[in-house]
Amino acid sequence: MRRIAFFDCFSGISGDMCLGAIIDAGVPLETLSKQLKKLPVSGYRLSSKRVKRSSLQATKVDVRIEPGHKDPAVTTWKDISKIIEMSSLAEVFKKKGLSVFRTLFDAEAKVHGGTFRTVHLHEIGAVDCMIDIFGTIIGLHMLDVDEVISSPVNLGSGIVKTAHGLLPVPPPATAAILHDFPVYSRHVQSELTTPTGAALIKELSSSHGDVPLMRVEKVGIGAGAKDFEKWPNVLRLFIGTPLPPDPVGHEDREEKTVTVIETNIDDMNPQIYEHLIDMLFRAGSLDVSLTQLIMKKGRPGVRLTVLCDDRRKDAVMKIILRETSSIGLRYYETKRKIMEREMKYVNTEFGKVHYKISRLGNEIIKAVPEFEDCKRIARRLHIPLIEVLKKIQQQESP
Numbered sequence: 001m002r003r004i005a006f007f008d009c010f011s012g013i014s015g016d017m018c019l020g021a022i023i024d025a026g027v028p029l030e031t032l033s034k035q036l037k038k039l040p041v042s043g044y045r046l047s048s049k050r051v052k053r054s055s056l057q058a059t060k061v062d063v064r065i066e067p068g069h070k071d072p073a074v075t076t077w078k079d080i081s082k083i084i085e086m087s088s089l090a091e092v093f094k095k096k097g098l099s100v101f102r103t104l105f106d107a108e109a110k111v112h113g114g115t116f117r118t119v120h121l122h123e124i125g126a127v128d129c130m131i132d133i134f135g136t137i138i139g140l141h142m143l144d145v146d147e148v149i150s151s152p153v154n155l156g157s158g159i160v161k162t163a164h165g166l167l168p169v170p171p172p173a174t175a176a177i178l179h180d181f182p183v184y185s186r187h188v189q190s191e192l193t194t195p196t197g198a199a200l201i202k203e204l205s206s207s208h209g210d211v212p213l214m215r216v217e218k219v220g221i222g223a224g225a226k227d228f229e230k231w232p233n234v235l236r237l238f239i240g241t242p243l244p245p246d247p248v249g250h251e252d253r254e255e256k257t258v259t260v261i262e263t264n265i266d267d268m269n270p271q272i273y274e275h276l277i278d279m280l281f282r283a284g285s286l287d288v289s290l291t292q293l294i295m296k297k298g299r300p301g302v303r304l305t306v307l308c309d310d311r312r313k314d315a316v317m318k319i320i321l322r323e324t325s326s327i328g329l330r331y332y333e334t335k336r337k338i339m340e341r342e343m344k345y346v347n348t349e350f351g352k353v354h355y356k357i358s359r360l361g362n363e364i365i366k367a368v369p370e371f372e373d374c375k376r377i378a379r380r381l382h383i384p385l386i387e388v389l390k391k392i393q394q395q396e397s398p
Contacts, residue, residue: 002282005145006211008236009153011224012192013201015132016061020222021237022139023048024059035138036131038088043069044127046135051223054232058223061135063128075121075129077105083130089138096137096203103199104129107176129196136200143239146282149212150205152182156192174198180314182208188231192224206283206315216240255337258286259313263320263329264293266301273302276323283319284312286336307336339365348392350377369393 007013007021023029033046043066051060080101084094105116112119121129140148155170155178162171169191170178177198217240224233273290280288287307295301304324308316313331320329339358346355346369354370369392378385 002146002242003144003217004147004149004212004214004240004242005140005143006214006238007148007150007201007205008211008238009151009193009201011188011231011233011235012154012156012194013197013235014194014224015129015136015196015200016063017197017222017224017235018136018200018237019061019132019139020048020059021220021235022136022143022222023061023220024222025143025218025220025237025239027139027142029061031142032135032139035089036135039130039134040083040086041127041130044131046131051227053223053227053234054230056221056232056234058221058232058234060223060225063131065127075126077101077117077119079126080130083126089134093134093137093141097134100133100137100199100203103177103203104173104195107173107195107199110176111172132196133200137204140204143218145239147284148201148205150201150208151210152184152208153178153198153201154187154192155183155185156188156190157185158189158191160191170198171195177202188228188233190226190228192233206318207312208314209311211238213243214238214240215243255335257310257333258336259308259310259331260334261306261308261313261316261320261329261331262303263324263326264295264301264303265324265326266293266295266299268302268325270302272324276304276319279319279323280306280316283315284308285316343370346395348395350381350388350392353377353392 007018023032029046029048036046045064045066046061047064048059048061051058081098084097084101087094089097102116104121105119108119108121109116155174158169159166160169160171169185170183170193171191173195174193177195178193181198181202183193216238218238220237220239222235222237224235226233277288285306285308287305289305291303291305293301293303304320304326306316306320310333317329317331320326339360341356341358344355344357345352353373356366356368356370357364358366369389374388374392375385378388381388
């Protein structure tokens with residue numbers, strides 16, 4: 001079953017807060033440390049302890065540089081990418097880690113000029129940042145997380161001292177990273193969200209909003225470095241499984257606004273569509289369809305149409321632009337109205353079969369046997385599927 005992680009960033013987010021929440025949610029520190037040793041970095045010690053932030057208990061994780069070792073104060077893309085490529089981590093971890101670091105370097109280049117290859121990261125140590133980023137990526141994998149969702153991010157307020165002098169909160173790099181991401185500033189005059197935390201949540205989350213409808217299995221609370229007198233400086237992490245729109249299995253009957261995303265494609269290997277459709281549904285799309293087209297110059301093409309909730313729009317568009325040959329798309333809001341639906345077991349001559357039942361008010365409009373059940377019956381009894389469907393449909397409907 002698909003598992004989701006919801007990050008509640010009501011007090012911002014940082015790399016050490018992410019690690020603390022993951023450890024607090026049940027990932028053993030020793031197991032995580034063993035995986036992190038696959039990175040070719042040394043001279044550090046990873047530790048955790050229980051602390052209080054205001055009135056809340058939380059887990060604080062620290063990366064300590066051991067005596068005799070020095071964490072470089074200035075970091076380049078060449079330094080970072082070399083360390084990652086030399087590691088024995090799984091390729092999927094390397095790819096995600098490089099993506100997070102690229103976000104950090106791109107933001108620095110946008111703020112100070114240059115390119116991601118020429119700028120330096122002044123505010124973070126290479127080892128500290130490396131452990132924060134890969135510890136979060138690997139830790140979420142250990143929690144069997146398939147999708148990350150984030151709340152809007154509290155940035156804090158005030159002034160912060162940096163290598164470039166005094167800067168307003170959020171610092172320009174953090175603001176650049178969280179472009180197009182929902183943010184706000186409330187309650188605390190201090191920097192609550194760091195560039196590393198911003199890059200992690202920007203790259204790892206597929207959508208953002210309120211706590212999704214889910215069955216919570218674990219809650220982890222990670223502590224920030226600062227302890228405010230009347231404000232719990234913590235990051236909450238909810239781990240669980242998503243629930244259908246209605247706990248008893250009924251779809252929402254009311255008219256609802258949804259987002260339609262479309263793009264026309266005429267230059268892509270059609271074998272990719274199966275993978276693409278699977279990714280779009282895993283990201284929470286409500287419907288995905290392909291329509292044959294004749295495009296300019298008489299070329300055959302395909303219109304990809306995706307239906308999704310507005311809060312999933314950004315994640316869906318990112319998948320389309322990354323996974324297809326398309327360089328653009330269009331999207332718009334529309335209304336959707338569906339009948340009340342439920343699944344019900346019905347006794348047949350072949351045994352129990354699921355029926356999809358659709359109603360308008362109290363009137364049953366449609367009752368259709370579940371196709372996958374019929375396929376299993378046909379395989380089990382070695383009879384034609386068309387015969388199974390015919391006999392079941394001849395029986396009295398629910």
